[in-house]
Amino acid sequence: MSHTAHIPSHRKPRRSAPKTALRAGVAGGVLSTIAVAGAAGPAQAEPVTRTIEMPTITDGLSTAVAASAQATEQVAQDLRTQAQQDEAATSAAKAAKKAKAEAVRKAEAKKKAEAAAKAKAEAALRASRTQARTTLSAPTGGSPASTAVATSSSSSSSSSSSATGSAASVVSFVKAQVGDAYVSGGTGPNSWDCSGLVQAAFRTVGVDLPRISQAQSTAGTQVSLSNLQPGDILYWGGAGSAYHVAVYVGGGEFVGAQNSSTGVVQRSLSYDPPSGAVRVL
Structure with a gap:
C-alpha cells in the first residue's frame, strides 16, 4: 500500500x-x-x-394585584364607615347632653316663675282683704254691713247652742281645726286654705261644695247677715267673686282659715265683717 x-x-x-x-x-x-x-470548542x-x-405569568399576576387592591379598598371603606359612625355617635351624645341641660334650665325657670306667681297672688289676696276690712269697718254713720254684723252678733248668741243635725256636724268639724296652719291650696288634714276648710266641713255631712271661694259664695241661698244660723257660709267680696269664705258657728263668731300668719282661727264677726252669707243646710 x-x-x-x-x-x-x-x-x-x-x-x-x-x-x-x-x-x-x-x-x-x-x-x-x-x-x-458550550464551554469547549471554537465558535x-x-x-x-x-x-x-x-x-x-401576566394573567395570574394581574389577578393577584387586582384582588389585593380590592381588599385594600374594602379596608379603607370599612375605616371610613367606622369613622362616620363614631362621628355620628359623638354628635348625638353632644346633642342629648345639650337637650338635657336645656330641659333642666327650663324646669328651674318654670319653678321659679310659679313660686313668684304664687307669692304675688298671696300678696294680692292679703292686700284685698286688708282693703275690704278697712272699707267695711270705716265709720260712715253705720254702713249696712256693719249694722248687719252688729245685729247678728247681738241676736245670734242664743242660736250658738241651737245648731243641730248636719249644721252641728259642720260647726264641730271647723272648730276642731282651729290652730291648724294656713297653706294656699291646702285641703287638710293639718293645713288648709279658706275654701278647702269649708269644703271639707260640708263633705262630712255628704254635701259636695265647689272647691273655690267664688263658687262657694253662690252655692246656696243668699241670707241676710242679720239672720245667720250656725253652719251658714260667710263670704268676703261679691257673691260669685268672693276672695274669702268661712263658717258661721253661732254666738256672733265664725271659724275660718284666715292667712299664713294666723292659720285657722275662731273670731268675732266684728273682727272681720263679712260681705254676705249663703245657707246650704
Missing part, C-alpha cells in the same frame, strides 16, 4: 458548541432569548439552537 494512501484520521471530530436558546415569556409579553454556549461550528416557549 502506498504510503500516500488515505488513512482515516483517528482524531476525534470537533464538536460544535451547542447553544440552547430559551425563549421565555415575561410580563408584558416581551420574549427574550437566553443563549447558553466556528454551526450552532445548534433550540427554542423553548415559556408560559406568560
